Amino acid sequence: MGFNSYLAKKVVVYTITFIVAATLNWGIPRLMPGDPIGVLLSRFSTLPQSTEVMYSYFMQAFGLDKPLHEQYINFWRALLSGDLGVSIYLYPRKVEDILLDALPYDLVLIVPAVIVSWIIGNWLGALASVSRRLDALLMPVFYFLTSSPYFWMAIVLAWLLTVVFPIFPPSGAYSPGLEPSLSLAFIEDFLMHWTLPFLSLVLVMLGGWAIGMRNLIIYEIESNYSRYMEALGAPRGLILRYAFRNAMLPQITGLALQIGLAVAGAITTEIVFSYPGLGYLMLQAIQNQDYFLMQGAFLVIVIMVLVSNFIVDIVYALVDPRIRYTYTGET
């Protein structure tokens, strides 16, 4: 019961967040100085079959001859039926189809990168918190990693491992001659292309996790329950284990915030490697002034972040029983 009402509350919060994000998406072009929507619509009038395009719900939502509230309602009607408009850059493909094609590339990049960096980062942070020597050695490295712009890390790796030591392919998700399939040759080729963008994301995120874990464990070791255990003569290993387990909880909450940053990092990293995910699309959209594609990508990114936040919430409630108890009203 407690678990369900906890999840229900989260769903409400995320739904409101999505409504706000979508409304911003609708409102920003209307709020900006100048006539951005005029520019947007005129981009279409030069294309063939433009009258057909104009007929779509989404275009209606942008029709400025209608009153504002009607535009807003049309926008939601289009959105809820999955109509995100038509792309200019890949005309006449629909924005929603283009985005759905790109999304898997983001997922295979971001999800493993977040999980792997979380595990390694927490482990290294815990190591640093135990040994003073390692601490002095590793902390500057962690600070440097977390300070690096994602795409700069990608540039460094690309230079080192595709130019200086040409081990990995420089760009794309797979070699141009190959067709995506489940054959061994394709999977190997795919992994070779995937390694460098994945590695750049992991390296930058790892620093943040390690710093967080190290600080949390030091806090725990200094806290009263650890002192008490120490006074009772508990072995150091046991005290550290408790400290580690308690430090894990804030790190799981941290996952929720990190996902948004990881997505932002992936956007720029993909550009360095021409990796065909949402980030690479976003760049094409910007360069071609393809506003529908850009705004569609924004919505997909928001949904991706909201869904992953929700998953983190579920994991958190499973790991920390206090969450569930709070919502049964027993406290």
Next chain:
Amino acid sequence: MNRMPAKLALANPKVRIGIMVLVIIVAIAAVGPYTTGYGPLDYTGDIGAPPSREHPLGTNTFGYDVYAQVVYGLRGSLAIGLLGGVIATLIGVAVGLASGYLGGLADEMLMMITNIFLVIPTLALLIIIAAYIEQRGIGVESLIIGLTAWPWTARAVRANTLSLRSREFVYVAKLSGLGGARILVSEIMPNMLSYIIMVFILQFGGAILYAVGLDFLGLGPTDSISLGVILQQAVLWNAIQLGMWWWAIPPGLLIAVLLTALYLVNTGLDEVLNPRLRR
């Protein structure tokens, strides 16, 4: 409480090293443009030349001197960090103070807005805002970054305000008949000043990172140069594949070093203020 907080902070080695690096970087931005004969967009006659005595960081595909671009670009990036950081800190502190001190419905509304903007990915939001602005200067870029980067600060300041609000000296101030605004400004704010400085340091670094990301996507300032713009050009024109590391690596390295220094100062101050973190 402490009469020489600056001295105490400087006793921490992390703060010392961080500030030293920051001073060097600011000096590069201040003096750098006078140490080179080239402007950032001057054609030098050498194309894609590696670093030499004449061009400390080589030249790029367009024949621009990379060193000149970096020292001018650094000025732009620092300006955006400073402006964007100040705006984000001001909004975050105002929202956090109001939310924590007022409590009740105002608190719930402000925190709901804060939590919503905390979840919406900032860079993605910045992209769609910037894409609709045709003329983007450093001021506009700082403004939109400041307007989107404040939420975590609001949450942190609120938590801090809540813990200060229930302290004895605040009760005493209330008993002596001071109004709410007066208590916020003269009792709570001074006790949070050190914390606000730490927040600003992180917002400063954050604004630089967001700006670099925007610049890299081609949504940076349209009228001036920044470190992000140099990196965008470098990747766009295949500097890495052409082996021109001097074009693509140094600008980002400078950002990473600058942010590391900011983190060091921040952590050092944290250790000074929270003795539990010291070791």
